Amino acid sequence: MPLELVTLRCLQDNYAYLLHGKAGTVLIDAPEAAPVLGELAARGWGLDAILLTHHHPDHIQAVPEIVAATGAKVIGAAADAHRLPPLDISVAPGEALQILGEPVEVIDVSGHTIGHLAYHLPRSGYAFTADSLMALGCGRLFEGSATMMWASLQRLNALPGSTLICSGHDYCAGNGAFALSVDPGNAALRDRLAAVAETRQPCAPATLAEEQATNPFLRVAALRAGLGLGDASDADVFARLREMKDRF
Structure with missing residues (x-):
């Protein structure tokens, strides 16, 4: 059985998980303390650890308050x-990590920031990608290059299609x-x-296969000719x- 996954809306448009x-219980990113x-409290759970994906304040700013309340370790x-x-x-990317008795693959997904990590739990079938691969998109390139982000997306694109992509x-x-x-x-x-639109439900998390079919940043081969870039890499x-x- 996969680990139980709870998606939390935080701030205006952030997700924590x-x-x-x-x-036990682990949190991925800490945008806001109150929802977490x-x-x-509602579920009667403690918190053992917080996994952080990258340094932006809207992903880490609630860490001190949550740690003070729970004693969670920070990773x-x-x-x-x-x-x-x-x-x-x-x-570090490639290192072995164990979370709640499951192996975790630590993946370098630099581009949005340098040093951005994604966490893939192959047994449960989850990947926490934050602001790298996102539902129907990808993160802005604040620190890295397009070449760097493309390489990061390809590392994620190689995961099993059934993987649930949990973005930030x-x-x-x-x-x-934009995709349309x-x-x-x-x-x-x-x-x-x-x-x-019909269900008024958020479009994340979604499987990697769904992203591969609908996310333009994973469909460059299909879009190349329409963009007039037939010879481009x-x-x-x-x-x-x-x-x-960025200009849309």
């Missing part, structure tokens, strides 16, 4: 420790509108957006799409 199993502590990137809250456990924000409206503008003939995309097509999205 709780993972729960027989061995409220959910823990994050060794290379980014100078920009994160004090870490109890430092990790609900940007469904803007990402969906560059991929208007994509029936799977239109169906996904129609379902979101995949990385260059991705860069053009990212530039277009």
Whole structure:
């Protein structure tokens, strides 16, 4: 059985996630304390650890309050420790990590920031990608290059299609509108957006297979000709799409 996953809305459009199993409970990112502590109290759960993906305030600012309330250990990137809250456990891409009795693959997804990590739990089938691969989109390139982000997305794109992609924000409206503008003939995309509109449910988390079918940043091969980039590399097509999205 996979670990129980609870998706928490925080701030205006952030997501945080709780993972729960027989061995305890873990939080992925800490945008806001009240929703996290409220959910823990409602379920009668403690909190054993907080996994951090990157240093932006809307992903780490609630760490001190949550740690004070729960005693949770803080886990994050060794290379980014100078920009994160004090870490109890430092990790690096490729290192072995165990969370709640499950192996965790630590993946470098630099691009949005340098040192951004994703956490993949192959046994439960979850990947916590924060602001790298997102529902119908990807994060802005604040620190890294398009080439760097493209390589990060390809590492995530190699995961099993059934993997549930748990991203860091609900940007469904803007990402969906952009995706439709560059991929208007994509029936799977239109169906996904129609379902979101009908149910009024967020478009994340979603499986990697669903992202592969609808996310323009994973569909560069299909979009290359329509963008007039027939001879361009995949990385260059991705860069053009990212530039277009920035201006959208």
